[in-house]
């Protein structure tokens with residue numbers, strides 16, 4: 001390990017320029033292409049944000065209508081991909097399914113130099129919910145679902161495929177806003193992974209496949225699932241208070257808290273927490289939400305750590321009947337827009353990303369033939 005642990009992980013290091021997003025910048029906060037996250041969460045639909053990220057501007061009414069129809073037309077999957085999804089074990093992690101699904105789509109529909117790369121971005125955006133829920137429903141319910149629905153939104157499409165019926169307007173809107181909040185976040189680990197891959201002049205599907213692998217870990221996107229598993233361990237606020245104090249005393253990390261860039265709060269939390277509360281009231285919940293708030297209080301009192309976007313997303317998804325293993329895949333269904341924007345930005349002004357390292361290994365050794373080694 002490096003002598004200075006805090007210097008590791010490239011903390012505080014700028015790794016390049018971007019015109020896509022600001023995270024925690026003084027006077028700007030969290031913005032996508034200059035638009036404040038609170039304005040987007042209040043006024044936009046996720047597909048407008050996707051268009052903004054993929055095409056660089058907000059769509060006009062006509063462009064938006066056209067975009068919705070285009071995305072709807074990209075929801076079906078090749079038969080060969082459906083067949084392959086059926087062979088992936090039902091107890092696989094759904095993130096592994098998306099990672100493989102993305103990679104397979106790259107075989108069935110390889111990126112073609114003559115097609116605009118943004119078509120691949122749109123195809124992945126439309127296809128991720130389909131591939132995830134085709135596999136999920138096949139193994140959970142033994143049905144081969146039709147992945148084409150008439151829902152106008154990714155959120156509606158996702159909930160429709162999962163539950164087999166169109167969602168309420170409120171649930172669709174909560175998921176829609178959650179997708180907006182998750183869509184983009186500058187040079188986070190998965191986006192940086194995508195850029196590193198794109199910078200070698202590799203193909204679009206490889207960049208997104210790598211990003212899914214990076215997102216899967218509990219220090220990144222996997223935190224929303226880990227947070228739900230923690231919340232469900234407790235049956236009361238008092239038990240949560242006691243349990244989390246014990247975990248902190250044992251130097252355990254509490255998933256869904258803290259952030260590499262934000263120091264006092266995550267702006268996305270305020271929005272998703274308010275929805276989690278409304279959903280708790282709708283469900284008549286008297287355990288999950290109070291337990292969540294108790295964990296939040298201990299973390300602030302003991303560590304001055306705050307919930308990040310993942311913590312209350314967990315209970316919000318739970319209240320909408322979404323199974324915990326699908327939480328991080330929802331992040332993929334959203335963040336694919338940010339990843340794609342970064343792949344295109346990297347390609348537009350590319351240079352191989354290849355940093356150096358401080359060598360801390362042994363000095364020059366003299367060669368010993370195998371027979372003479374101890």
Ligand SMILES: CC(C)(COP(=O)(O)OP(=O)(O)OC[C@H]1O[C@@H](n2cnc3c(N)ncnc32)[C@H](O)[C@@H]1OP(=O)(O)O)[C@@H](O)C(=O)NCCC(=O)NCCS
Nearest residue numbers: 009218219220223252253254255256257258259260308310
């Ligand atoms: C996000 C995260 C990886 C940022 O990490 P980082 O900038 O590398 O910070 P570190 O992991 O070095 O943490 C700094 C200190 O705060 C503590 N800390 C940070 N997050 C913590 C958490 N969630 N629970 C308990 N302690 C935490 C660390 O133990 C460390 O304490 P120390 O200095 O006594 O060793 C980290 O906060 C974390 O692991 N959070 C939980 C996972 C999570 O929610 N990820 C989603 C991020 S959006």
